[in-house]
Amino acid sequence: xxxxxxxxxxxxxxxxxxxxxxxxxxxxxxxxxxxxxxxxxxxxxxxxxxxxxxxxxxxxxxxxxxxxxxxxxxxxxxxxxxxxxxxxxxxxxxxxxxxxxxxxxxxxxxxxxxx
Amino acid sequence: xxxxxxxxxxxxxxxxxxxxxxxxxxxxxxxxxxxxxxxxxxxxxxxxxxxxxxxxxxxxxxxxxxxxxxxxxxxxxxxxxxxxxxxxxxxxxxxxxxxxxxxxxxxxxxxxxxx
Numbered sequence: 001x002x003x004x005x006x007x008x009x010x011x012x013x014x015x016x017x018x019x020x021x022x023x024x025x026x027x028x029x030x031x032x033x034x035x036x037x038x039x040x041x042x043x044x045x046x047x048x049x050x051x052x053x054x055x056x057x058x059x060x061x062x063x064x065x066x067x068x069x070x071x072x073x074x075x076x077x078x079x080x081x082x083x084x085x086x087x088x089x090x091x092x093x094x095x096x097x098x099x100x101x102x103x104x105x106x107x108x109x110x111x112x113x114x115x
Numbered sequence: 116x117x118x119x120x121x122x123x124x125x126x127x128x129x130x131x132x133x134x135x136x137x138x139x140x141x142x143x144x145x146x147x148x149x150x151x152x153x154x155x156x157x158x159x160x161x162x163x164x165x166x167x168x169x170x171x172x173x174x175x176x177x178x179x180x181x182x183x184x185x186x187x188x189x190x191x192x193x194x195x196x197x198x199x200x201x202x203x204x205x206x207x208x209x210x211x212x213x214x215x216x217x218x219x220x221x222x223x224x225x226x227x228x229x230x
Contacts, residue, residue, distance in 0.1 A: 042208075101210060101212060
């Protein structure tokens with residue numbers, strides 16, 4: 001079974017530029033999550049989708065971050081314009097359902113460096 | 116709001132020895148789940164072990180076991196017969212069984228197994 005796929009693995013940009021990350025969850029998983037993991041911290045949820053609807057985006061900085069999951073499968077997270085403090089690993093995860101209390105399956109992450 | 120605290124930023128253990136990673140959490144919820152996730156260097160995060168709060172029996176998975184003290188809000192992970200492949204970041208996580216079922220992660224403990 002294919003795991004959660006993310007791209008790109010690494011991205012370096014200048015501040016005020018834009019960047020986009022892509023995620024393809026495990027087939028059949030209705031729920032998709034984007035987490036931000038800053039060095040030395042645990043993952044922080046940015047947004048949670050159930051199919052193509054948003055369950056929770058309370059911690060998404062909506063003035064610069066946006067995310068979509070138009071067809072309920074893969075998803076894109078965009079940052080525009082980027083700030084230095086956005087340097088982090090962006091993790092995508094998926095699960096069977098938003099109320100599923102079992103395992104989250106993570107991708108390898110996209111490491112963003114903002115100069 | 117729920118919080119998860121991991122007070123040991125780094126630990127090391129000799130191969131074949133036993134090590135215990137600490138985690139405490141704060142919640143007023145009665146129904147919730149606790150998890151330990153492992154994040155090896157440059158690899159995706161994977162589930163190590165899961166505990167339902169309503170179960171008094173501590174969860175075990177091969178060499179991994181937990182000491183769940185509900186009244187003390189403590190959830191430690193014991194790794195027996197440590198192996199070099201156990202070297203990783205370990206994150207404790209909490210999920211309440213209500214609302215958006217959001218995961219709250221601790222800041223992690225970096226474990227190094229020494230040969």
